[in-house]
Amino acid sequence: MARFSKRVGREVLEGHPRLPEWIAKERVKLGDLNGMKKGLRDSHLHTVCEEARCPNRTHCFTQGTATFLLMGEVCTRACGFCSIQSGRPRALDPREPGETAERVAALNLRFAVLTSVNRDDLPDGGAAHFADTILAIRHRNPGVAVEVLVPDFMGDLEAVARVVAAGPAVFNHNTETVPSLYAEVRPAGRFERSLRVLAHAKQLGTALYGPGFRTKSGLMLGLGETEAELLATLEALVGAGVDILTLGQYLRPTRHQLPVRRYVPPEEFAALGAKAKALGFGTVYAGPLVRSSFNAHEVAGLEGVSIA
Numbered sequence: 001m002a003r004f005s006k007r008v009g010r011e012v013l014e015g016h017p018r019l020p021e022w023i024a025k026e027r028v029k030l031g032d033l034n035g036m037k038k039g040l041r042d043s044h045l046h047t048v049c050e051e052a053r054c055p056n057r058t059h060c061f062t063q064g065t066a067t068f069l070l071m072g073e074v075c076t077r078a079c080g081f082c083s084i085q086s087g088r089p090r091a092l093d094p095r096e097p098g099e100t101a102e103r104v105a106a107l108n109l110r111f112a113v114l115t116s117v118n119r120d121d122l123p124d125g126g127a128a129h130f131a132d133t134i135l136a137i138r139h140r141n142p143g144v145a146v147e148v149l150v151p152d153f154m155g156d157l158e159a160v161a162r163v164v165a166a167g168p169a170v171f172n173h174n175t176e177t178v179p180s181l182y183a184e185v186r187p188a189g190r191f192e193r194s195l196r197v198l199a200h201a202k203q204l205g206t207a208l209y210g211p212g213f214r215t216k217s218g219l220m221l222g223l224g225e226t227e228a229e230l231l232a233t234l235e236a237l238v239g240a241g242v243d244i245l246t247l248g249q250y251l252r253p254t255r256h257q258l259p260v261r262r263y264v265p266p267e268e269f270a271a272l273g274a275k276a277k278a279l280g281f282g283t284v285y286a287g288p289l290v291r292s293s294f295n296a297h298e299v300a301g302l303e304g305v306s307i308a
């Protein structure tokens with residue numbers, strides 16, 4: 001049975017682990033949010049912030065940052081943790097790259113984050129559309145850095161190369177959870193395939209742009225993973241050359257997604273962050289409300305461990 005909790009501004013489920021105090025967030029300042037939302041709707045743009053009900057949209061929107069969701073809001077996959085609609089996507093909108101570049105200019109962003117649903121219906125998984133959007137942003141907004149949070153392109157390394165060649169500052173691909181939970185959490189994903197995508201991007205990006213080219217990946221905790229599994233997964237990511245790691249708490253968007261198995265306390269995130277740093281990541285951003293592109297522009301410039 002679900003009920004709406006005024007305290008946390010979202011649905012909570014009876015009989016499931018109660019939402020701990022450290023996750024309770026200030027209420028969304030509607031004024032700021034509506035201004036940002038209106039701007040995005042006027043330009044036919046979607047944000048993953050809204051579609052995935054991200055708990056940080058207050059913070060990001062009031063700072064004039066957002067993660068742009070490219071290629072529509074219907075995904076060809078159905079991950080167990082995600083509330084984005086699954087089904088048959090519409091054809092790509094050729095205006096989207098240019099409109100996104102204009103939106104970045106209008107928001108006066110220094111750092112833009114692009115992500116997308118999975119488009120397994122497209123021959124290149126949408127890689128060319130990503131590349132066109134990066135190039136449009138960089139052309140329209142010289143000096144703006146772009147982070148891309150991409151799907152696995154079904155392991156197509158030419159698609160990965162197409163995106164890297166367009167010059168993103170950060171190439172991000174989430175592994176989301178530990179391999180043993182993939183069947184439930186990310187049934188259409190493959191851990192080894194994600195590792196190959198990240199390793200290939202790092203190799204190509206370093207060859208093209210030098211050691212400053214950074215790759216990034218993120219995991220959600222609280223889905224039933226053990227610490228031993230988690231550390232083995234992090235070791236594999238370091239082995240694939242991943243520079244930046246994000247660790248955050250999984251939060252159930254609606255009753256249709258997987259239940260939260262455990263709320264990980266902030267001190268445990270701090271301890272895991274330190275262990276991850278010791279494994280060799282350049283930057284670790286860990287905390288209950290950390291999301292893959294949360295404070296992305298700050299994280300991209302950081303060294304060491306940051307606990308949020």
Ligand code: SF4
Nearest residue numbers: 075077079082117118
């Ligand atoms: S691939 Fe991404 S957008 Fe699609 S269901 Fe999974 S998490 Fe959601």
